[in-house]
Amino acid sequence: MRPFISSPITHIFNKSIQKGIFPSRIKYSTIIPIYKSGDKLDKSNFRPISILICFSKILGKIIYNRIYSHITINNILTKDQFGFRNNLSTDNASYTLLHKILTALDNKHVVGGIFCDLTTAFVCVNHKILLSKLEFYGIRDTAGSLIPTYLSLSHQRTAILDKINHIHLSTLKPIKHGVLQGSILGPLLFILYINDLPMALSSNANLALYADDTGIIITHPNHDDYVKNVDKSFSEVSTWFSNNLLSINHNKTTYLQFRTVNSPKLDYNTLEISNYTAVDTSTKFLGMIIDEKLTWCDQINQLLKRLSSACFAFRISTPLLSDETLREIYFAYVHSILTYGIIFWGNSTHAIKIFRIQKKIIRIMTKSNNRSSCRQLFKKLRILPLQSQYILSLLSFVVQNKDQFTNNLEIHNINTKDGGSSSKR
Numbered sequence: 001m002r003p004f005i006s007s008p009i010t011h012i013f014n015k016s017i018q019k020g021i022f023p024s025r026i027k028y029s030t031i032i033p034i035y036k037s038g039d040k041l042d043k044s045n046f047r048p049i050s051i052l053i054c055f056s057k058i059l060g061k062i063i064y065n066r067i068y069s070h071i072t073i074n075n076i077l078t079k080d081q082f083g084f085r086n087n088l089s090t091d092n093a094s095y096t097l098l099h100k101i102l103t104a105l106d107n108k109h110v111v112g113g114i115f116c117d118l119t120t121a122f123v124c125v126n127h128k129i130l131l132s133k134l135e136f137y138g139i140r141d142t143a144g145s146l147i148p149t150y151l152s153l154s155h156q157r158t159a160i161l162d163k164i165n166h167i168h169l170s171t172l173k174p175i176k177h178g179v180l181q182g183s184i185l186g187p188l189l190f191i192l193y194i195n196d197l198p199m200a201l202s203s204n205a206n207l208a209l210y211a212d213d214t215g216i217i218i219t220h221p222n223h224d225d226y227v228k229n230v231d232k233s234f235s236e237v238s239t240w241f242s243n244n245l246l247s248i249n250h251n252k253t254t255y256l257q258f259r260t261v262n263s264p265k266l267d268y269n270t271l272e273i274s275n276y277t278a279v280d281t282s283t284k285f286l287g288m289i290i291d292e293k294l295t296w297c298d299q300i301n302q303l304l305k306r307l308s309s310a311c312f313a314f315r316i317s318t319p320l321l322s323d324e325t326l327r328e329i330y331f332a333y334v335h336s337i338l339t340y341g342i343i344f345w346g347n348s349t350h351a352i353k354i355f356r357i358q359k360k361i362i363r364i365m366t367k368s369n370n371r372s373s374c375r376q377l378f379k380k381l382r383i384l385p386l387q388s389q390y391i392l393s394l395l396s397f398v399v400q401n402k403d404q405f406t407n408n409l410e411i412h413n414i415n416t417k418d419g420g421s422s423s424k425r
Contacts, residue, residue, distance in 0.1 A: 013059050020145025026056040027154040028172070029180055044119060044249070050156065050182035060184035063146055067139060067188060076137050077191065080198050083211035084187040090210060090286040091397060094344060095404070097208040097215050097285065101258050101294070104219035110226040110257070110266070113290075114216040114234055114273065115283045117252035118241070121212035122190055123178040126245045127151050130179075130193050137192065150185065151175070187211060193244070200240035205233040215285055223266070230255070231272040238276075250276050254283040256292050288341045296345035300353060303337060307357045310334050314364045326365045327381055334361060339389060343397050346390030355386040 016023055033046035052060075071077055077085065082093035097113075104111035118124075131148060139147065154175040160168045179186040179193075191211060198207050201216070204225075208215040218233050220226035234255075241248055255277045257266050268274045282291040282298045289298040310333050318326060338358065345351060359374045366377050378385050384392060398405060408414075 009055065009058070013062060016059060017062070017142060017146070020142045020149070022059065022146055022150040024149075026053045026059070027150070028053060029056075029154070029156045029183075030169075031156055031158045033158065033160065048120075048123065048158075048181060050180035050186070051159075052180070052183055057184055060150075063143065063150070064184050064188055066143060067185075070139065070143075071137065071192070074138065076195070078195055078198050078209070080207040081191050081195065081209045083209065083213070084191055087400075091341070091343060092401065093208050093210045093213075093215075094286055094288060094341065095397070095401075097217060098290075098294070098344060100206050100208075100217045100219070104217075105258065105260060105263075107221070109219045109221050110223055111217065111219045111259075112226070112230055112255065112257040112266075113283075114218070114230070114237070114277070115254050115256070115285055116214040116216070116237065116241075117249040118212045118214070119247045119249045121246055122181045122186060124246050125179050125190060125193050126177055129244060130189060133192060133195070134189075137195075147189070151179075156180075194246075197237070197240055200236050201233055202236065203229040203232045205229065210286055213286055227266070227271060234273045234276070251278070253277045254280050256280060256283055256290070258292055258294065261293060288344065295350065296348040297350050299341070299345050300348065300350045303354055304357060306337050307334065307354070307361070310337070311357060311361050311364065314361055318364055318367065323365070323381070327383070330361070330365065330381075330383065334358070335383075338386065339393060342386075342390050343394045346386070346393070351386065351390075358386050 012023065029050040029052045031048045031050055033043075034049050036045050036047055038045040080096075082088045082090070082096070101111055101113070127148075130151075134147060135144060155172040156175055157172045158170045162168060179189045181187075191209075194209070194212070197209070197214075201207065204218065204220055206217045206219075208217070214237070216233055216237060218226065218229050220229055238248060253276075255271070255273050256279075259265060268279045271279075273279075282289050284290075289296075289302055291298050313333070314326070314329075317329070321329070338354065360370075362368075362374050362377050362381065362383065363370060363372055365381065366372075368377060374385070
């Protein structure tokens with residue numbers, strides 16, 4: 001049965017690639033709006049996810065592999081972009097951002113960050129600008145013909161589920177701009193679209209990009225020059241977004257000055273950026289709340305709310321489920337929350353609050369009383385305590401990113417394997 005399906009599909013896809021034409025019969029998609037946060041009556045608080053025809057996704061994957069191979073071999077993507085790239089994650093983007101902040105603070109520089117939020121970034125991609133950039137990056141010939149036919153004459157409709165589970169479908173409309181979220185090719189085309197953004201910044205600024213999440217870190221030893229660089233950087237990035245027909249959501253774009261406990265806080269009135277963005281003491285970047293003093297207090301308070309809900313769910317379900325099922329639920333709903341970004345906030349003095357609620361959940365899962373020691377309970381469930389998980393996650397990150405760290409041999413040639421004593425053999 002398999003050859004009767006794969007043979008004609010292979011023939012169609014080979015012809016499509018040879019002729020540089022994306023079949024029009026598979027260029028249809030259904031948009032499912034996924035709620036993010038905020039006012040449910042505001043359409044900007046929904047993420048439009050595309051449900052595509054399966055054959056479209058297969059052909060899209062074939063084209064994706066060829067384009068990704070081309071841009072990897074030719075080192076086209078900026079090092080500041082971490083989204084939708086092999087062997088890179090949100091941890092890498094957050095590490096780069098925080099490393100720049102901490103290095104500046106160690107050097108006693110003034111440091112701040114601009115965190116830009118774009119309004120429906122994927123939807124606003126201009127096809128003409130995108131195609132000109134793809135040609136500049138060497139995506140020509142067959143691939144250069146496939147992408148225009150992939151983008152043009154595509155149609156989509158929106159599906160909305162009402163309160164009584166009835167699906168309401170809009171009429172099919174042609175797509176005139178944007179790339180599809182939920183598609184294979186969409187994210188890759190988007191990061192190529194914004195690939196030249198770092199070149200727009202001429203001042204003393206550093207970028208950390210994860211798709212459309214944009215963090216700009218500005219540092220300078222001199223206060224007055226720092227203020228100039230902040231306003232200049234925001235002006236440059238705003239101009240670039242405007243020229244590329246992307247719009248900044250000023251209500252959700254924030255500016256922070258990072259500082260130590262004893263360092264002074266700048267007068268925000270001296271910054272022109274304060275007229276266009278929210279000036280705050282914390283902001284959300286890649287799902288983590290970063291505060292101006294990097295205490296991670298706000299991040300941990302957010303985790304406590306989420307884990308409290310999980311704790312309540314375990315209290316209800318524990319009498320009904322087996323230990324193994326409870327363990328699977330733990331890893332799905334608790335472990336995933338605990339491990340996200342743990343290498344950054346796991347050593348905070350506030351992390352003890354997370355450990356307490358983790359122990360509370362473990363006691364509920366094992367039907368133990370509130371004063372029981374959790375040491376054996378963790379072993380019984382084969383679950384790592386918070387600090388052990390922090391160490392494991394940290395070591396895993398270091399092993400996977402050895403190039404980001406300095407070896408002892410690069411600093412000194414002293415044998416520290418046995419505590420630095422050369423007499424022990």
